Amino acid sequence: MEHSYLNSVRVNNDSCTGCLLCVKKCLVHAIRVRRGKAVIISDACIDCGECIRCCPTRAVRTLAEPLTELKRYKVNIALATPSFYAQFDGTLSASVLWQGLREIGFDSVFDVPLAGDYISEEIETFFQHYQGPYPVISSACPAVLRLIQTRYPELIPHVLPVLAPAEAAAIYVRRETIRRLNLAPEEVGIWFLSPCPAKGTNIHQSIDVAHTAVTGSLTLSSIYGPLSLAVDRIRNEKNELPEATVGTSYQLAWGLDEGELLSTGCRNGLSVSGPDDVDEILQQITLNKLPDVKFISCYICRSGCVGGPCVAVNKFVGMKNLKKRIAMRRLRERANRSEAMQAARVCDGFPASRQYIKPLKAKPAPPLAGDFGAAMEKMEQLTALEERLPGLDCGACGAPTCHNFAEDVVRGYGTEEGCIFLKR
Amino acid sequence: MEKRYTVEVDDFERAGAASISLKELLQKLGLAPETVRRIAIGTYEGEINCLIHGGGGVVIADITPHVITVRIEDHGPGIPDVEKAMQEGWSTASEEIRAKGFGAGMGLPNMKKVSDTFRIETEVGKGTTVIMGFSCV
Ligand SMILES: Nc1ncnc2c1ncn2[C@@H]1O[C@H](COP(=O)(O)OP(=O)(O)OP(=O)(O)O)[C@@H](O)[C@H]1O
Ligand code: SF4
Ligand SMILES: [Mg+2]
Numbered sequence: 001m002e003h004s005y006l007n008s009v010r011v012n013n014d015s016c017t018g019c020l021l022c023v024k025k026c027l028v029h030a031i032r033v034r035r036g037k038a039v040i041i042s043d044a045c046i047d048c049g050e051c052i053r054c055c056p057t058r059a060v061r062t063l064a065e066p067l068t069e070l071k072r073y074k075v076n077i078a079l080a081t082p083s084f085y086a087q088f089d090g091t092l093s094a095s096v097l098w099q100g101l102r103e104i105g106f107d108s109v110f111d112v113p114l115a116g117d118y119i120s121e122e123i124e125t126f127f128q129h130y131q132g133p134y135p136v137i138s139s140a141c142p143a144v145l146r147l148i149q150t151r152y153p154e155l156i157p158h159v160l161p162v163l164a165p166a167e168a169a170a171i172y173v174r175r176e177t178i179r180r181l182n183l184a185p186e187e188v189g190i191w192f193l194s195p196c197p198a199k200g201t202n203i204h205q206s207i208d209v210a211h212t213a214v215t216g217s218l219t220l221s222s223i224y225g226p227l228s229l230a231v232d233r234i235r236n237e238k239n240e241l242p243e244a245t246v247g248t249s250y251q252l253a254w255g256l257d258e259g260e261l262l263s264t265g266c267r268n269g270l271s272v273s274g275p276d277d278v279d280e281i282l283q284q285i286t287l288n289k290l291p292d293v294k295f296i297s298c299y300i301c302r303s304g305c306v307g308g309p310c311v312a313v314n315k316f317v318g319m320k321n322l323k324k325r326i327a328m329r330r331l332r333e334r335a336n337r338s339e340a341m342q343a344a345r346v347c348d349g350f351p352a353s354r355q356y357i358k359p360l361k362a363k364p365a366p367p368l369a370g371d372f373g374a375a376m377e378k379m380e381q382l383t384a385l386e387e388r389l390p391g392l393d394c395g396a397c398g399a400p401t402c403h404n405f406a407e408d409v410v411r412g413y414g415t416e417e418g419c420i421f422l423k424r
Numbered sequence: 425m426e427k428r429y430t431v432e433v434d435d436f437e438r439a440g441a442a443s444i445s446l447k448e449l450l451q452k453l454g455l456a457p458e459t460v461r462r463i464a465i466g467t468y469e470g471e472i473n474c475l476i477h478g479g480g481g482v483v484i485a486d487i488t489p490h491v492i493t494v495r496i497e498d499h500g501p502g503i504p505d506v507e508k509a510m511q512e513g514w515s516t517a518s519e520e521i522r523a524k525g526f527g528a529g530m531g532l533p534n535m536k537k538v539s540d541t542f543r544i545e546t547e548v549g550k551g552t553t554v555i556m557g558f559s560c561v
Contacts, residue, residue: 154461286447286461287440287468288534367454372489372560375453376425407452 007045008063008197009052011038016059020395022051027275028151032408033398044365046146047198048275048300049309062197062310065216067223070105073189073215075181077173078106079166082113082255082322083195083305085245087220087313088231090324094245100231104223106191113247115169116254117344120263122162122353127266127294133158135270135285135293138260140164143198143300144278145360152282153362160295163353165254166192166199170213171351192217195308196301224312248340249329255322257304260297265337269295274302368410382410389419396420425487431471431496433480436524442483443468446494453487459558462538463492466556469531470496476521477501478552492558499551506544510536 018036030044031051038060040051051060070076078101080094088097098109130136139145139160148155163171170190177188194200194217245252253259257273260266270293272281278298284290301307306318313321333340368378389402397418399405408414416422427449429442447464451457467483474481478498486493503509510532517527532554536542541557 154457283440283444286464287443288465289440289468362457364451364457368452370454372453372455376487376489379449379453380425 007040007042007047008200009040009045009047009049010061010063011040012059012061013037014059015057016055017057019056020398021054021056022060023395023398023400025050025054026400027279028147029400029404031400032414033395043363044150046143046150046300047196047200048143048147049197050275052197052309062200062219064194064197064200064219064222064310065191067105067218067226069216070189070191074183074187075108075177076106076189076191077177078109079112079169079173079190079192079214080109080245081166081193081195081305082116082252082259083308083311083318084112084193084220085252085325086255086306086318086322087224087311088228088321090321090326090328092231092235096231096234097227099234100227103230103234104226110169110173111246112166112169113245113251113254114344114347115165115172115247115350116251116263117247117341118347118350119162119165119168119353120250120260121341121345123160123260123264126160126162126354127264133291135290135296136160137282137285138295138297140254140260140297141198141299141301141305143196144298146198147278147300148282149360149363150365151279152286153364155282155285156360156362158285159360161354161357161359163357165251167212167214167356168351168353171353171356172347172349174213175351189215191215193220193223194218195220195305195311197310198300219310220308221310221312245325245329246344246346248333248337248344249326250337250341252322252326252329255304255306256319257297257299259304261295264295266295268293269297271297271299271304273299273304273307275300368407378410382406385409385416388422390421394420427485427487429483429485431474431480431483431498433475436475439472439475440468442471446483446485450487450492455492455560459492459560463494463556463558466535466538466558467494467496469535470494470554470556472526473531473552473554474498474500476517476526481551490560492560494556494558495553496555497551497553502548502550502552503544503546504548506546509544 016037018033020033022038023031023033028044028046030041032039101109137158174188174190190213192199192214200217250263253262258271261269261271272278278300303315307315367375369375385406386403391402393401397405399408409416443464446467447460450460474496478500481498484495508514512533513529515527515529521527535556539556540559543555546552
């Protein structure tokens with residue numbers, strides 16, 4: 001069944017002051033101020049979370065499950081992502097962190113970097129047979145996928161048809177848990193420890209996965225408090241040998257914007273992060289400016305998932321933590337990347353993610369009118385109206401620019417009286 | 425409906441501005457993504473030639489429900505040998521231009537490839553006009 005898209009960012013009207021900051025900041029112009037409050041146009045929102053970051057009153061938040069949701073399942077498993085590890089010092093043994101997750105309610109933990117060791121291999125194999133257009137665009141950040149669907153639908157053939165490691169991990173761990181413990185699917189909760197609203201949306205809407213195995217997402221910022229208390233306690237009780245992760249150092253690096261290139265050994269690749277830079281690079285690909293580049297890893301958050309809007313620790317601290325953990329892990333693995341990854345792949349029957357991927361659908365903003373001729377007429381009206389506007393982009397109408405206001409009016413999502421200059 | 429975009433001389437920073445504006449406009453009219461992309465690529469190559477070789481000029485898009493025609497006009501040096509200019513890999517771009525990543529001699533051949541109809545009107549010393557037609561079906 002086709003679900004209509006619903007983004008994961010919400011505005012709390014009690015604390016929103018209608019200050020316009022998020023309206024101006026939004027890359028895809030998906031926010032308006034109406035009657036003094038910010039309103040998010042769900043169809044246009046890509047869940048990048050810039051509004052969450054910039055809101056001075058913290059009125060914009062992400063929809064995510066509370067820890068109490070775990071009670072509804074017999075067995076709960078946490079997916080420990082690279083950005084999760086980045087919240088803690090890199091010398092802190094992973095087993096301490098996992099024990100901490102058990103104490104706050106999970107029954108077990110699956111190490112997402114381990115799934116990365118499979119996914120990276122799959123990406124390398126994919127490139128060996130690939131005949132399609134270059135550059136290939138990574139599919140790991142759902143906000144980037146949304147941007148492509150809505151604004152650059154012509155680039156869909158460039159998108160890497162491979163699952164993000166966490167999704168592949170979920171499919172594997174769900175299947176194994178059901179089999180080993182003889183449970184019904186609805187008795188198992190698989191939880192994504194998420195740095196962002198985008199991953200949450202992906203879970204609920206299955207943008208790129210035919211049958212997502214993830215139950216829901218818990219933001220890193222929401223679990224950080226109870227978890228760090230638990231971790232402090234465990235750390236004082238037992239002093240284990242430093243153990244970084246199960247998956248290799250290369251997969252831990254997926255939390256940083258360059259990780260995908262490092263883990264796939266791709267030398268002719270770019271890593272691009274941040275909404276404006278990602279938008280610009282997609283524009284360049286559309287104009288065919290980069291046909292000689294093989295792979296582009298794109299993350300909507302600056303510096304990658306460590307910089308997600310729902311992480312608990314400062315991005316730079318997260319980067320330091322993760323790099324330290326990467327260095328710790330490297331001490332215990334083979335120097336050769338492929339050999340290290342090979343040695344890490346210990347799961348039986350880990351799924352090939354390509355079996356599960358659903359081709360992205362184009363979801364461009366609807367045209368001004370259903371019929372081309374009628375749309376042209378509306379475009380003429382839009383241009384005519386825009387000429388009467390001052391072009392100051394003052395925002396008093398609640399739209400980010402005069403152009404957006406004019407478009408809202410011709411689309412019937414606003415009236416001319418909204419502009420204080422036209423009213424005069 | 426007609427849309428005009430000016431192309432400033434040596435404005436590398438904004439190179440592609442006309443193609444991007446045109447692309448956004450055509451998307452709002454509901455044109456198929458693949459057609460939009462062909463037009464964007466063709467217009468971009470024309471815009472760059474207009475700026476690098478033609479000394480700046482204008483992009484004029486004539487939009488009808490069936491055909492979109494993009495004209496790129498300049499009053500630059502003109503092209504002495506059009507047949508040669510149309511060959512893949514043939515370029516007179518300077519070292520400086522090549523250093524900026526242009527000058528592979530692929531622009532005109534690509535414009536022809538992405539468009540449904542393609543014509544060059546040029547006169548040495550007077551200028552060049554490239555006209556691309558794209559059918560909307
Ligand atoms: N508007 C123009 N005015 C004058 N000469 C032009 C014009 N457009 C193209 N030419 C000539 O035709 C040649 C081939 O053009 P083409 O666009 O195919 O390649 P290029 O611009 O040199 O390189 P590329 O487009 O691959 O960056 C140019 O090098 C130039 O000599
Ligand atoms: S970069 Fe990472 S954290 Fe940010 S939106 Fe994309 S997937 Fe989420
Ligand atoms: Mg050229």
